[in-house]
Amino acid sequence: MKYIIGNWKSNKNNAEVESWFGEFSKTYEKLNRPRFDNLQIIICPPFVYLPESKKYLEKFSLPIYLGAQDISPFPQGAYTGEITGKMISDYAEYVLIGHSERRKYFSETDSLLREKVNMATASGLKPVFCIPDKDTEIPENVTIAAYEPVFAIGTGQADNPQSANNVAKSVKDTRKASVVIYGGSVTPENIRQFLTAGDIDGVLPGKASLDPVVFWEMIRNAPLS
Ligand code: PGA
Secondary structure (H helix, E strand, O other), X not given: OEEEEEEOOOOOOHHHHHHHHHHHHHHHHHOOOOOOOXXXXXXXXXXXXXXXXXXXXXXXOOOOEEEEOOOOOOOOOOOOOOOOHHHHOOOOOEEEEOOHHHHHHOOOOHHHHHHHHHHHHHOOOEEXXXXXXXXXXXXXXXXXXXXXXXXXXOOOOOOOHHHHXXXXXXXXXOOOOOEEEEOOOOOOOOHHHHHOOOOOOEEOOOHHHOOHHHHHHHHHHOOOO
């Protein structure tokens, strides 16, 4: 089983979300509704589009799961602006935690991220915990880690599949997480190299997930087992 997790980041408006699912489902129909048996396909839209995205997945019967891009470290209550695990779990199964953009632009620290992981698991969400290198702390209860070297994010300069694989192996060998995926400039052209490297269990494309045609190319280029 390999994961393909599309992170839309802070992109799209309502009409663009509608068009993404409309276009994606057209190809899905054209291909006679493939079952993606060996793939877990997940889309992480901005919070405000989780309800709409869920409606489109149901409307078009798409075998895709949803993830949030972040989660509040607090339970419900007087925390203006925050989105809780309880809210997210109405719509999504997964949540990205500790993305390097959150660490960089919002000063998220290891201890804050631990709280977020706790909230995610308490809400029945599966955390996808992002780390920039193999030495970054991964909280307990994290099954899926995403290795995302900062130099590769949004730059068009993906890591070398072999070095990404070494990080994945090291994270698994040290039992910090049992599933390790790679993110950073993943494209339809390089996805297969990462997914066949040996220890990499999936990919986390950002830019290449924004266009449904490109996203389909990645799915079609993923190895079948
Ligand atoms: P990118 O983003 O594919 O646009 O490099 C990856 C990520 O930040 O998750």
